[in-house]
Amino acid sequence: MTTIPAGAASRPSAVTSSLSPAILGGPKAVTLDQTEANRWPIITQQDEDAVLRVLRTGELSSGHLPAAMGGYPCPHTEVLALECEFAEYLGLPVMDVGDLLPVFAGKNFRVAPNVLAHNNGTAAIMAGLHALDIAPGDEVIVPSTTWWSSVLTILHVGAIPVFAETDLETLALDPDDVARKVTSKTKAVIVTHLFGIPAKLDQLVRVCKEHDLKLMEDASHAHGATYHNTKIGLIGDVAAFSLQVNKLVPSAEGGLLVAKDPEVILKASRLGHYERLVPLKAIDHPYAKFAATGFGYKYRMSPVSAALARTQLARLDERNKLRNDACIYLSKKLAALGFQTFMSGDKGLENTQRVYFEFLVRYDEARFKVPTKAVAKALQAEGCLVSAPRYPLLHQQPVFTEGEWLKLARLEHDDAAKARTYNPADLPITTAGNGTLIKLPSFPSATRELLDQYAHAFEKVMANLEAIPKA
Ligand SMILES: Cc1ncc(COP(=O)(O)O)c(C=O)c1O
Missing domain, CATH: 3.90.1150.10 (Aspartate Aminotransferase, domain 1)
Structure with missing residues (x-):
């Protein structure tokens, strides 16, 4: 192989035939x-076998409670198994279902109270925002350099994305600019560990603690990465992992929401997992009353996707x-x-x-x-x-620069929101760096x-x- 003498790149050499571009x-x-x-x-034989095993059961949606308990839908065991394996991978607790819901004692399957599987990563982010109580008019600080799901979802809880500069060393949010963007309306920060590079979490956590903000990690690019020996996904209040097919744990669409506090997972399950609320009847949990309806979305993961995600996770x-x-x-x-x-x-x-x-x-x-x-x-x-x-800078996209975001967030009548503009010339450091x-x-x-x-x-x-x- 040709070797280049040190400094050759800054003092380009003449074109030679061996080096001719x-x-x-x-x-x-x-x-x-x-x-x-x-x-x-x-995709290996192991993946094919796992998918076929689930296909052949014919149970391709949720599972069902025993007839004696009403036969209602409940989470599919394949999906629960994925949640447990991901929890174990991250070092989060896994328990016997009977310890959580005594009515299931002896049923002999495990659950992961800190993990909730979704039909995709976008849904996991939505459920995370819901569970963190992000509300209309709240501001959420976000990067412009990320996939749209980390940002556009915010509009659907009526909140306002506030873009901060990208840090040139990590390609994630710049903690100093995040601190500058905090106002009395700021409720949360969403950070993407872009391309698998851990963000400056120590500094971001410090800013969040100082201003009492929630931190969501969009860990969709970072399955298996660590920050100071802690797995990515364990530091924020919640973390979302996409299992879309390009990702490091690929599946036939899927997402995982992880939360430090199991209560947050239960809260999140109200939005799109009515089947998770049905078994809560057994312990008279306050959310059990929503079991007939949930809160209007349907976010559960297909067991076929879960089967594939399990075999892929094993090779991560x-x-x-x-x-x-x-x-x-x-x-x-x-x-x-x-x-x-x-x-x-x-x-x-x-x-x-x-x-x-x-x-x-x-x-x-x-x-x-x-x-x-x-x-x-x-x-x-x-x-x-x-x-x-691959990703266009989000603050420069028409949904923001032409004002459509206001309608999506249903903030057309909010004077403070109406006064806000997004300008392609904002974030000069991010733009130049990108x-x-x-x-x-x-x-x-x-x-x-x-x-x-x-x-x-x-x-x-x-x-x-x-x-x-x-x-
Ligand atoms: C950073 C980031 N966040 C969120 C998502 C959304 O995940 P999904 O495509 O599974 O909805 C993706 C991937 O597509 C992503 O790259």
């Missing part, structure tokens, strides 16, 4: 087929390690070329173990003077599957040869920055 007619650096390296989800650590090994191997080479690679242990990421839902690096446009887009284009010409970040990110594959099963080809592609492009087309 593909965009200028040279040979492509990446020639290996990338289909298998990037295949996701990875092993598959995270493969991604980590590949992305860290390549990151070290790209860091040497001057890229910011967001590796665990980097500044701002001390004592964290990140995971690689997605693999993005930052190109130093200010130092190298060539536009990021030109670099990405030259890398694509080399055969690299690189692109700009513009220099380059997304690579996250390499679930890459070979060293492929990673070396990627490294070679980056080396070629960086050694020829002056020569590549700038448009």
Whole structure:
């Protein structure tokens, strides 16, 4: 493999035939087929068997209480099993159902009081907002750099998203800007551990404690990541994990809500899990009176999805390690070329173990003077599957800039809300930072040869920055 002398990237060398970039007619650096390296989800016989096992029972929705108890719906045992296994994975308690609901003593199945499965991650976020009592007119501080579910859901409890800047070291919320955005109306902060990189939770928790705010972790990208040896999802008041098929625990749609306080899970279950309220009749729980209706949504997870999520969860650590090994191997080479690679242990990421839902690096446009887009284009010409970040900045989207959000939140008659505007020019640090990110594959099963080809592609492009087309 070609090696680049230290400093070559800042003093681009002349184009040589061995280093000639593909965009200028040279040979492509990446020639290996990338289909298998990037295949996701990875479905094995174990997954197929698990799904078939559930399919063949014919019980494809919720379960049912015994006829002697009315035969009412109750949670499906496959879904309860997933909740227990996820609780155990995070280190949360699991108990025998008889210890919670004595009427089920001897039934011999386990429950996880801190985990509630949903039909997707968006529903888990909605239920979390409901359970935290986020109410009309409340302000919730959120990042602009996240998937829309972490933000648009807020509108449906009548609350107002307040965007804060993204921290350039972690790509998550900047705790200092969060502190600046707190007002007397602020009730909560939602932080996304973007791409699997843990946010600065110590500082965020400090701000939340100081102002009596709830903290929701959107952990949809961070299954298995740790922050100061604590699993992501255990630090906020609640956490939501998506199990959508691209995620690190992929399923046929699904989501998991986790809460420190089991009462919060019970509260959350009122919104879209009427079947969870039926068994509460056995202990005269105050929520049992809502069992006939719930609160109007239907959020329970399919047992088929739960079966797949269970087998995928069992492989999570092993598959995270493969991604980590590949992305860290390549990151070290790209860091040497001057890229910011967001590796665990980097500044701002001390004592964290990140995971690689997605693999993005930052190109130093200010130092190298060539536009990021030109670099990405030259890398694509080399055969690299690189692109700009997938998520558009939310504060710049028409739903906010053109005012539709007010209607969705039913705040058209609220003068304070009406006075609020969202401007694409807001969050200059976030916008500039986002513009220099380059997304690579996250390499679930890459070979060293492929990673070396990627490294070679980056080396070629960086050694020829002056020569590549700038448009
Ligand atoms: C950060 C983030 N939050 C929430 C969600 C919503 O999850 P789901 O697609 O399962 O509804 C997703 C994924 O799609 C996500 O990436």
